[in-house]
Amino acid sequence: MSTVPARTRTGSAELRLRLRQAREDASFRQDAARLHEDADHPSVRDALLWNLVTEPGDRVAGALVAALGPEDALDYVFGDLSAPPGGADDGGDGRPALRALQEGRSRWGARLEATYLRQAMSTAVRVGLRVLLPGDQDWPEHLADLGDHRPLALWVRGDVTVLSDTGVAIVGARASSNYGEHVAGELAGSLAADGLVVVSGGAYGIDGVAHRAALRAGGKTVAVLAGGLDRAYPAGHAALFERIVADGALVSEVACGGAPTRWRFLERNRVIAALARATVVVEAGWRSGSLNTAGHAATLGRPLGAVPGAVTSATSAGCHRLLRDYDARCVTSAADVKELLGHIGVGSTIPQQDPELERLADVLSARVPRTPEELAQRSGLSVEHVEALLGVLELEGGVLRTERGWRSMPL
Amino acid sequence: MSTVPARTRTGSAELRLRLRQAREDASFRQDAARLHEDADHPSVRDALLWNLVTEPGDRVAGALVAALGPEDALDYVFGDLSAPPGGADDGGDGRPALRALQEGRSRWGARLEATYLRQAMSTAVRVGLRVLLPGDQDWPEHLADLGDHRPLALWVRGDVTVLSDTGVAIVGARASSNYGEHVAGELAGSLAADGLVVVSGGAYGIDGVAHRAALRAGGKTVAVLAGGLDRAYPAGHAALFERIVADGALVSEVACGGAPTRWRFLERNRVIAALARATVVVEAGWRSGSLNTAGHAATLGRPLGAVPGAVTSATSAGCHRLLRDYDARCVTSAADVKELLGHIGVGSTIPQQDPELERLADVLSARVPRTPEELAQRSGLSVEHVEALLGVLELEGGVLRTERGWRSMPL
Numbered sequence: 092m093s094t095v096p097a098r099t100r101t102g103s104a105e106l107r108l109r110l111r112q113a114r115e116d117a118s119f120r121q122d123a124a125r126l127h128e129d130a131d132h133p134s135v136r137d138a139l140l141w142n143l144v145t146e147p148g149d150r151v152a153g154a155l156v157a158a159l160g161p162e163d164a165l166d167y168v169f170g171d172l173s174a175p176p177g178g179a180d181d182g183g184d185g186r187p188a189l190r191a192l193q194e195g196r197s198r199w200g201a202r203l204e205a206t207y208l209r210q211a212m213s214t215a216v217r218v219g220l221r222v223l224l225p226g227d228q229d230w231p232e233h234l235a236d237l238g239d240h241r242p243l244a245l246w247v248r249g250d251v252t253v254l255s256d257t258g259v260a261i262v263g264a265r266a267s268s269n270y271g272e273h274v275a276g277e278l279a280g281s282l283a284a285d286g287l288v289v290v291s292g293g294a295y296g297i298d299g300v301a302h303r304a305a306l307r308a309g310g311k312t313v314a315v316l317a318g319g320l321d322r323a324y325p326a327g328h329a330a331l332f333e334r335i336v337a338d339g340a341l342v343s344e345v346a347c348g349g350a351p352t353r354w355r356f357l358e359r360n361r362v363i364a365a366l367a368r369a370t371v372v373v374e375a376g377w378r379s380g381s382l383n384t385a386g387h388a389a390t391l392g393r394p395l396g397a398v399p400g401a402v403t404s405a406t407s408a409g410c411h412r413l414l415r416d417y418d419a420r421c422v423t424s425a426a427d428v429k430e431l432l433g434h435i436g437v438g439s440t441i442p443q444q445d446p447e448l449e450r451l452a453d454v455l456s457a458r459v460p461r462t463p464e465e466l467a468q469r470s471g472l473s474v475e476h477v478e479a480l481l482g483v484l485e486l487e488g489g490v491l492r493t494e495r496g497w498r499s500m501p502l
Numbered sequence: 503m504s505t506v507p508a509r510t511r512t513g514s515a516e517l518r519l520r521l522r523q524a525r526e527d528a529s530f531r532q533d534a535a536r537l538h539e540d541a542d543h544p545s546v547r548d549a550l551l552w553n554l555v556t557e558p559g560d561r562v563a564g565a566l567v568a569a570l571g572p573e574d575a576l577d578y579v580f581g582d583l584s585a586p587p588g589g590a591d592d593g594g595d596g597r598p599a600l601r602a603l604q605e606g607r608s609r610w611g612a613r614l615e616a617t618y619l620r621q622a623m624s625t626a627v628r629v630g631l632r633v634l635l636p637g638d639q640d641w642p643e644h645l646a647d648l649g650d651h652r653p654l655a656l657w658v659r660g661d662v663t664v665l666s667d668t669g670v671a672i673v674g675a676r677a678s679s680n681y682g683e684h685v686a687g688e689l690a691g692s693l694a695a696d697g698l699v700v701v702s703g704g705a706y707g708i709d710g711v712a713h714r715a716a717l718r719a720g721g722k723t724v725a726v727l728a729g730g731l732d733r734a735y736p737a738g739h740a741a742l743f744e745r746i747v748a749d750g751a752l753v754s755e756v757a758c759g760g761a762p763t764r765w766r767f768l769e770r771n772r773v774i775a776a777l778a779r780a781t782v783v784v785e786a787g788w789r790s791g792s793l794n795t796a797g798h799a800a801t802l803g804r805p806l807g808a809v810p811g812a813v814t815s816a817t818s819a820g821c822h823r824l825l826r827d828y829d830a831r832c833v834t835s836a837a838d839v840k841e842l843l844g845h846i847g848v849g850s851t852i853p854q855q856d857p858e859l860e861r862l863a864d865v866l867s868a869r870v871p872r873t874p875e876e877l878a879q880r881s882g883l884s885v886e887h888v889e890a891l892l893g894v895l896e897l898e899g900g901v902l903r904t905e906r907g908w909r910s911m912p913l
Contacts, residue, residue, distance in 0.1 A: 270812055377861075377882065399810030399822060401681055402834035405882040411810060414825060414832035421825035421832075423813035450788075471788065471816040 103169070106196065109203045110169040113140060116205060122212035126222045137161035138224045142244035143208055144199040147344045147358035151187045151195045153239035161243075168196050169203070207348075214321045214347035220246050223254070231255045236391050237365050242344040245362075246320050249340035253311045258288035259428055260367035260388070262381045263297025263374040268406045271297055271374030274398050276304040278371065281425035283310020284458060287432075288339065290315065290367040292359065293332065295325055297373045297381075302335055309458070312339040315366065317359040318351030319343060342366075360384040369394040369431045371422050375409025382409050389417055394431040396422035426453040447472060451480050452489075452499065460496035514580070517607065520614045521580040524551060527616060533623035537633045548572035549635045553655035554622055555610040558755045558769035562598045562606045564650035572654075579607050580614070618759075625732045625758035632658050634665070642666045647802050648776050653755040656773075657731050660751035664722045669699035670839055671778035671799070673792045674708025674785040679817045682708055682785030685809050687715040689782065692836035694721020695869055698843075699750065701726065701778040703770065704743065706736055708784045708792075713746055720869065723750040724777065728770040729762030730754060753777075771795040780805040780842045782833050786820025793820050800828060805842040807833035837864040858883060862891050863900075863910065871907035 113119065114136065123130035123139055130136060138161040145152045155164045187195070202208075215222070223230050223245040231254040234241045247254070261279045263271055275297045279289045283305035291298040293314035305312035314335050316324060320343050323329035332341055344362055345355055360380065364370050364387035372395075375381040388395045397419040400407030413419035420431055426449055454469035455461065463481065467474040481497055484490040491498045524530065525547060534541035534550055541547060549572040556563045566575045598606070613619075626633065634641050634656040642665040645652045658665070672690045674682055686708045690700045694716035702709040704725035716723035725746050727735060731754050734740035743752055755773055756766055771791065775781050775798035783806075786792040799806045808830040811818030824830035831842055837860055865880035866872065874892065878885040892908055895901040902909045 270814070274813055398813060399818070399825065399832070400813075401811055402685055402809060403681070407810070408834070408882060411832050411834045414810065415834070415838065421810070421822050423819070423822045423826070427826065471819060 102197065102200065106169045106200045106203060109200070109205075110165060112205060113203055113208055116209065118209045119212055122209075122216045125216045126212070126220060127224065127227075134160060134162045135224060137165050138244060139222060140165060140203075140208070142222075142242075142344070143211055143346050144202040145243060146198075147242065147355055148240055148361065149195070149198075149243075150239050151191045152199065152243065153241060154187050155192070155195075156243060157239055168192060168199065211319075211346040211348050214319070215246060218248070218321045218347065220248055220320055220347070221251055222246055223251060229255065231366060233368070234362075234365050236393075237361060240361065241365070242362060244344070246343050246346060247340050248320055249336040249338075250311075251340060253288050253313055253339050254342065254366060256288045256311065257286075257432070258290040258313060258367040259432065260290040260363050260370040260384065261297070261301035261373060262291055262363065262370065262384050263301075263372055264376055264379050264381060264406055264409070265294050265296035265298075266376070266406065267296035267300070267374050268400075268404060270400060270404070271398075271406055272300045275300040275373040278304075278373065278398075278422075278425055278428060279312075280304035280308040280310075281453075281456075282428060283312065284308040284456065285425070285429075286310070288313055290363055292316070292363055292384075293324075293328055293335075293341070295327070299328060299331060301373075302331060306334055306338055310338075313366065314339075314341050315359055315363045316341060316343045316351065317345065317355040319345050319347040319349040321347040322350075324351045356380060357383055361387040364388040364391055364393060367393070369396065369428065371396040371398065371428055371431070372410055372413055372419070373398045374400065374406045375413075376405055377408040377412065379409040382413065385413050385417065385419065389419075394433075395419045396428060396431050398422050424450075424453045447476065448480060448484070451477060451484070455490060455497060455499035457499045460493045460498045462496040466497065513608065513611065517580045517611045517614060520611065520616075521576060523616060524614055524619055527620065529620045530623055533620075533627045536627045537623070537631060538635065538638075545571060545573045546635060548576050549655060550623075550633060551576060551614075551619070553633075553653075553755070554619055554757050555613040556654060557609075558653065558766055559651055559772065560606070560609075560654075561650050562602045563610065563654065564652060565598050566603070566606075567654060568650055579603060579610065622730075622757040622759050625730070626657060629732045629758065630659060631731055631758070632662055634658055634662055640666065642777060644779070645773075645776050647804075648772060651772065652776070653773060655755070657754050657757060658751050659731055660747040660749075661722075662751060664699050664724055664751050665753065665777060667699045667722065668697075668843070669701040669724060669778040670843065671701040671774050671781040671795065672708070672712035672784060673702055673774065673781065673795050674712075674783055675787055675790050675792060675817055675820070676705050676707035676709075677787070677817065678707035678711070678785050679811075679815060681811060681815070682809075682817055683711045686711040686784040689784065689809075689833075689836055689839060690715035690723075691719040691721075692864075692867070693839060694723065695719040695867060696836070696840075697721070699724055701774055703727070703774055703795075704735075704739055704746075704752075706738070710739060710742060712784075713742060717745055717749055721749075725750075725752050726770055726774045726777065727752060727754045727762065728756065728766040730756050730758040730760040732758040733761075735762045767791060768794055772798040775799040775802055775804060778804070780807065780839065782807040782809065782839055782842070783821055783824055783830070784809045785811065785817045786824075787816055788819040788823065790820040793824065796824055796828065796830065805844075806830045807839060807842050809833050835861075835864045858887065859891060859895070862888060862895070866901060866908060866910035868910045871904045871909045873907040877908065 141161050229251040279301040283289050289305035289312040291301045293316050302312045318324050323332050360383045370388035372381045372385050397410040397413040450470040463474050463477045467477045552572050640662040690712035694700050700716035700723040702712045704727050713723045729735050771794045781799035783792045783796050808821040808824040861881045874885050874888045878888045
């Protein structure tokens with residue numbers, strides 16, 4: 092008799108015990124009840140356990156939970172793998188093959204450990220999280236496009252309902268330029284003012300500018316973080332994250348205590364791409380992580396946009412790569428993003444007959460009145476031209492003349 | 503009897519006489535012999551007459567000459583339109599319908615006038631032009647893609663053979679920015695150094711920069727002008743045009759004495775697009791004439807590229823429009839242009855296995871040695887990375903180490 096099956100059997104017995112202990116742990120159950128209203132239900136409890144014992148993007152776990160449901164999946168993996176419920180064990184019915192399950196068991200089993208589980212749960216309660224599970228009313232249904240690769244749970248601080256609203260991911264380099272920050276701010280501000288949720292990664296640079304601009308515009312924003320929500324990363328964004336919690340949501344797939352590792356950043360990017368209906372990369376170096384987010388958006392078949400910049404600017408090289416090699420759409424304005432969404436005219440009652448009107452519409456705000464001079468500068472049209480177009484729009488009821496300038500008609 | 507047919511008949515008699523006089527004019531024949539070696543041939547003489555009596559892009563004339571040849575076409579139009587050679591007169595065989603021919607006759611007849619014809623010819627002789635006609639050995643065959651819209655003749659100063667070499671149109675706004683001029687210079691210089699002919703419109707701004715960069719790189723360039731070549735337009739480019747004549751060619755479809763009208767500029771753009779194998783717009787405002795050139799390139803099915811820039815820059819708005827709405831390819835470097843041509847590796851023996859090598863290859867010059875520091879700066883790679891890649895390339899014989907730096911291996 093070889094030692095390998097022997098070890099596996101020994102492991103199995105230990106793991107069966109750990110699973111029973113985890114399921115029956117009073118502290119875990121108490122905390123779970125504060126994080127999720129249906130935590131008494133075994134499948135909710137086990138869905139939580141699945142999230143806690145896996146790394147983001149674990150396709151083996153994803154496929155197994157999708158095939159068997161969280162409860163049977165746990166029973167199966169930590170029970171006797173040689174007798175799978177349902178019969179076949181070769182992955183032929185969409186379930187992972189036995190070997191992958193054996194590897195998974197050892198991976199997941201290492202975290203099926205009371206101290207770790209209790210800590211993650213109690214911290215989540217302490218920092219005021221909610222946990223969302225697939226099937227929950229507030230679970231963002233469009234994550235289903237990720238298939239087996241979808242998150243097993245989302246930890247959330249703030250307003251969980253914004254996750255299901257129409258979101259646009261505005262992402263980009265941490266090492267952003269003034270130009271990129273300016274454009275990110277304009278785009279995010281304008282989109283948020285029009286009721287779209289700005290989704291980003293909470294990082295320094297473009298991400299931070301996008302979140303801030305959305306908040307400043309009185310809009311909603313979602314930051315998807317790579318580590319547990321008990322820890323602000325980057326620490327310098329702690330105050331920003333508090334503002335996001337007040338006007339949107341902080342989200343992570345990783346439970347409390349989880350550090351933002353490189354792997355988790357890459358997997359986090361797929362959540363950004365999947366939460367948003369379209370992804371726009373504002374600035375990115377040749378090898379920027381934002382290109383990874385863009386790749387996820389493309390894989391998901393979601394519209395992908397890239398903001399061009401000077402070809403002499405290293406911070407735009409990644410965007411140009413997206414335009415050239417990945418069929419990203421060239422985005423120069425919020426109107427372009429809306430077109431990307433197939434939502435031309437969102438938040439605007441302005442008829443968009445011709446390019447000049449579109450350019451003017453693009454720089455009119457529903458909230459901030461702007462003078463013809465300002466509008467001319469922002470649109471690149473002449474003041475005379477702007478005044479003529481405003482006259483037309485006023486007749487059509489598309490703009491409002493105020494003492495301090497012109498505004499587009501609010502929604 | 504109505505007056506209209508009467509006038510038409512009278513006109514016909516007059517025009518028949520004018521045609522005979524033009525064909526027999528001794529001064530015209532003498533000059534023609536100095537502009538074209540086969541000028542004794544009636545069809546060459548008549549092809550020249552067709553160019554002189556038409557405006558650029560006259561499709562009616564183009565179709566007629568294509569169907570009947572220049573000699574029969576003149577006989578037919580200025581003879582008796584009611585008895586067309588070949589029978590049909592309804593345009594069914596590709597020839598224009600009678601009404602279009604009657605209108606054409608009155609247009610063309612107005613220029614079938616001895617003083618005008620002699621003047622155009624004698625000026626062409628005086629300023630040292632050659633005239634190229636379809637079918638001539640040096641006629642650029644790829645103009646055939648224009649169909650009936652092809653030029654009936656090209657007036658040329660300089661080296662007619664460059665018109666048949668592989669050319670790339672580098673065009674853009676007259677009101678260019680420093681950025682656009684920088685990029686146009688880099689692209690044109692690099693492409694010209696690699697043996698590609700830089701085709702442009704001889705205007706201020708991007709065009710002028712492209713021509714100059716090509717000349718400075720020791721390459722060839724072609725300026726296609728909208729008016730007759732006896733007059734430098736713009737006048738400030740007179741010296742540049744002389745340099746182009748020495749290292750390339752000045753070309754126009756319009757005979758001497760013809761002013762560069764707006765119509766002729768637009769028709770000139772089709773010649774630029776058709777002479778070049780690919781067109782790249784470097785900088786263009788929202789309504790720039792360069793977009794017209796781009797439109798011609800697209801219509802011809804020729805590859806079209808656009809250089810992105812800051813979305814806040816009005817001089818890049820047209821380029822972004824091309825990227826967004828006209829499927830132009832995003833061009834950030836000479837390597838991108840070569841890829842556009844389907845000629846990756848033109849002028850370079852460097853193996854292009856990976857993006858870094860491509861970026862390095864892109865900034866290596868066959869003529870100007872560059873230090874690793876310079877190459878790092880131009881490519882956006884680190885100096886260490888550049889040195890490592892140069893080591894690889896040296897082993898492969900792709901680069902040459904000189905006292906003053908590194909050069910790519912010449913063609």
